Amino acid sequence: MKDKPVKNKILEIKNVSKKYTDQFVLRDISLTVNEGDNVVLIGPSGTGKSTLLRCINLLTRVSGGQIFLDDEEITAKGVNEDRVRQHIGMVFQNFLLFNHLTALQNVLSGLTHVKHLPAKQAKEKALMELERVGLSDRADHYPGQLSGGQQQRVAIARALAMDPRIMLFDEPTSALDPELIGEVLEVMRKLAEEGMTMMVVTHEMGFAREVANQIVFMEKGLIVEQGTSQDLFYHPKSDRTREFLWKITELYGKKEENVT
Amino acid sequence: MLLKTLGYILQGTGVTIAVTLVALPMGFLIGLILSIVSVYGGKAASAAAGIYSTVMRGVPPLVLLFILYFIISGSINLSPFWAGSLSLGIISSGYQLEILRGALQSVGSSQMMAARALGMTRIEAIRYIILPQALRIVIPSWANEASVVLKDSSLVYALGVPEIIRRAQYISASTYEPFLALSAAAIIYFVLVFATNRFLDLLEARVRVPGLELSR
Numbered sequence: 001m002k003d004k005p006v007k008n009k010i011l012e013i014k015n016v017s018k019k020y021t022d023q024f025v026l027r028d029i030s031l032t033v034n035e036g037d038n039v040v041l042i043g044p045s046g047t048g049k050s051t052l053l054r055c056i057n058l059l060t061r062v063s064g065g066q067i068f069l070d071d072e073e074i075t076a077k078g079v080n081e082d083r084v085r086q087h088i089g090m091v092f093q094n095f096l097l098f099n100h101l102t103a104l105q106n107v108l109s110g111l112t113h114v115k116h117l118p119a120k121q122a123k124e125k126a127l128m129e130l131e132r133v134g135l136s137d138r139a140d141h142y143p144g145q146l147s148g149g150q151q152q153r154v155a156i157a158r159a160l161a162m163d164p165r166i167m168l169f170d171e172p173t174s175a176l177d178p179e180l181i182g183e184v185l186e187v188m189r190k191l192a193e194e195g196m197t198m199m200v201v202t203h204e205m206g207f208a209r210e211v212a213n214q215i216v217f218m219e220k221g222l223i224v225e226q227g228t229s230q231d232l233f234y235h236p237k238s239d240r241t242r243e244f245l246w247k248i249t250e251l252y253g254k255k256e257e258n259v260t
Numbered sequence: 261m262l263l264k265t266l267g268y269i270l271q272g273t274g275v276t277i278a279v280t281l282v283a284l285p286m287g288f289l290i291g292l293i294l295s296i297v298s299v300y301g302g303k304a305a306s307a308a309a310g311i312y313s314t315v316m317r318g319v320p321p322l323v324l325l326f327i328l329y330f331i332i333s334g335s336i337n338l339s340p341f342w343a344g345s346l347s348l349g350i351i352s353s354g355y356q357l358e359i360l361r362g363a364l365q366s367v368g369s370s371q372m373m374a375a376r377a378l379g380m381t382r383i384e385a386i387r388y389i390i391l392p393q394a395l396r397i398v399i400p401s402w403a404n405e406a407s408v409v410l411k412d413s414s415l416v417y418a419l420g421v422p423e424i425i426r427r428a429q430y431i432s433a434s435t436y437e438p439f440l441a442l443s444a445a446a447i448i449y450f451v452l453v454f455a456t457n458r459f460l461d462l463l464e465a466r467v468r469v470p471g472l473e474l475s476r
Contacts, residue, residue: 057377084377096374110378115390144471162378191437246342 008034010166010197013254016065018051025051027221038192040212041201048221049201055170057088089167093174095151097143103154110162129157131140133187149180153187169200217241265369266432266444272427279345279413286349291356299364316354319416329419352409365397396467403460407453
């Protein structure tokens with residue numbers, strides 16, 4: 001994939017919809033993510049933000065529309081899903097580290113079993129990724145011996161090790177104790193600075209305001225409004241956006257001050 | 261008298277162990293494959309595995325033993341030892357299928373999802389992520405099944421295979437001391453079961469993942 005000429009556009013979502021039996025979870029979603037973009041998806045629970053991420057890395061099949069990764073239609077029939085997923089990093093709300101493997105082995109798993117790197121090279125790469133999230137000293141710890149924040153950072157390292165084109169974060173701090181949120185956001189902020197292309201579903205408005213260059217407000221499976229953080233936070237066009245941001249800032253405001 | 265009885269019966273221990281060593285791994289292999297099919301296969305495959313386990317757990321071991329020995333061995337040459345061991349293995353596979361299915365399910369679908377998200381195929385995910393966890397979980401209940409198979413191996417005596425019980429019967433017929441003979445047999449079984457369970461306990465402790473109990 002990297003052999004192709006460098007294109008600015010990494011991900012393109014065209015008129016994607018998702019339907020469970022007769023209920024729409026996503027309706028006619030269109031969105032473009034360029035290289036180095038940090039797109040933050042916000043909106044009330046159950047509006048399809050997580051479903052959209054799952055559609056992108058093909059954990060869920062779209063009901064309609066198309067998704068392109070580096071100009072290849074990944075929602076087309078006959079596409080090798082496993083190959084596509086190698087290029088899309090995913091970080092889950094509940095970390096989902098492999099419980100029987102140490103931090104290092106977790107990061108190694110994709111390198112050895114999917115990329116089939118030689119052992120020595122894989123280990124160097126894995127240690128480097130752990131270093132990147134500041135956890136080299138925890139390499140031999142099992143998930144059960146790590147705090148939630150540390151587990152999530154290992155999960156980020158595991159995804160990064162695959163050198164993904166884009167990283168998807170599905171509420172990465174929602175399952176964390178408030179005092180552990182900061183370390184995870186810090187890692188994500190650093191990634192953004194390094195130019196990683198990211199799509200983040202989060203309720204951390206401080207992070208969104210600071211890091212996102214595009215904020216998408218979704219509700220009931222629709223994109224209500226999208227724009228820069230400046231636009232959405234200070235000049236929202238839709239009343240719903242204003243109402244939501246006001247509520248969530250009030251709700252999370254205190255926590256945010258401590259963290260950011 | 262005691263020593264003579266014990267010595268005579270002990271010679272059957274090898275046969276008992278041999279029957280178990282055929283039946284238990286065979287049941288494990290069939291059970292493992294079918295449990296994976298049952299959990300990760302389609303609806304039809306899962307239903308087929310369900311029927312298999314229901315039938316195999318429903319058939320009395322002796323009935324299968326006789327079917328294999330008297331009916332099947334008409335067309336294939338099957339010694340009493342093999343007819344007995346194979347049928348016990350088949351019966352055990354029904355139970356092991358259920359034990360392993362439970363273990364696979366308790367690992368949880370989210371581990372599979374995380375593995376797939378990394379780009380692993382379903383097979384790779386099962387091999388590297390799901391099975392290592394499921395096999396750890398399964399050890400205690402598997403120890404149970406191992407004890408059951410070990411003791412059920414006495415059923416091959418119905419086909420005349422000279423294992424522990426058969427030999428206990430022989431010697432009590434000549435010494436007129438059935439209580440002594442059967443007690444000796446019971447002691448041997450106890451030692452075998454105890455050793456097996458001890459071994460599996462040690463194995464369980466050895467492969468235990470540090471901190472895992474805390475995270476659940």
